[in-house]
Amino acid sequence: MFYSMTGYGNGSATSRDLEVLCEIKSVNNRFVEITFRGYSLPNEFEEYIKAQLKKQFLRGSFEVKVNDNFQSEHTYEIDHKSLQNLKDSLHSSKDFQGSDLRLSDLKDIPGLLVVKTSKKDISTLGKKALNLAIKNLFESRAIEGTKIEKIVSSKLSFLSKAHLKLTRSAPSLLQHRLRSIKKKLLQKNINLRKEDLFNEISTLALKHDIAEELERISFHMVSLQKLFKLKTAHGKKMDFILQELFREVNTLSVKIEKPDLKDLALTMKLKVEELREQAQNLE
Secondary structure: OOOEOOEEEEEEEEOOOOEEEEEEEEEOOOOEEEEEEEOOOOHHHHHHHHHHHHHHOOOEEEEEEEEEOOOOOEEEEEOHHHHHHHHHHHHOOOOOOOOOOOHHHHOOOOOOEEEEEOOOOOHHHHHHHHHHHHHHHHHHHHHHHHHHHHHHHHHHHHHHHHHHHHHHHHHHHHHHHHHHHHHHHHHOOOOOOHHHHHHHHHHHHHOOOOHHHHHHHHHHHHHHHHHHOOOOOOHHHHHHHHHHHHHHHHHHHHHOOOHHHHHHHHHHHHHHHHHHHHHOOEO
16 A cells, blocks of 8 residues: 655534634655644644644654634723723813813723733634544545556566566576677687686676576565555655665666666666655655
């Protein structure tokens, strides 16, 4: 089962006078990284969100946005003691006697008019919206993972066929290398006994033998196939195996001299690089 680290999920929860909306976006990251945007959340609710995301996902960078549609209510309170002091001061002043004062005249006097803004606690509805957003995010990442699985399967199929062709060609490659070395030694007119010449040719040829590389490539391919059957996320393990596979394929491409098979080995190397790119997007 493949799960991408790229995805999107949203959710909402409502009550009689409140609706809470939650959006989560995720992209690649080696670890779990969580950031918040928009509405300033209570610390307890932020910690709850972090705990839930870490519980559900092993890797990824998550951007969480929580909003509500609650219309804040404003209440006004007058400091009656300050108002009485103001009245007394005005009555004792000849300049203000008989004048009418309005609220607009008083609102900017410090401490006289206090404005209080009410705000709803969104944590309860927020948790419901969050759980739905996580569910949708999980499904989104699974859909993207299915697309990656098809790409990976196609490239692995090519690698399996290429590996089989090279395995069948390995004996002839060794004979080709033996003849090539023998020809070069004879052209240089090196004076060696027949037995020494054979040993020298064999030693040089074995340095270009690809049997061990093919065997290790086969082992890594089997490891990948086993990994894909697991239900748990395996992006990190896949990336590690592909690093080892790349090393063997690279050595293979260096050792092979026959043009058509060397091209095949170089194409294998390219396919493994492409697989590594895909693995970096898997959870």
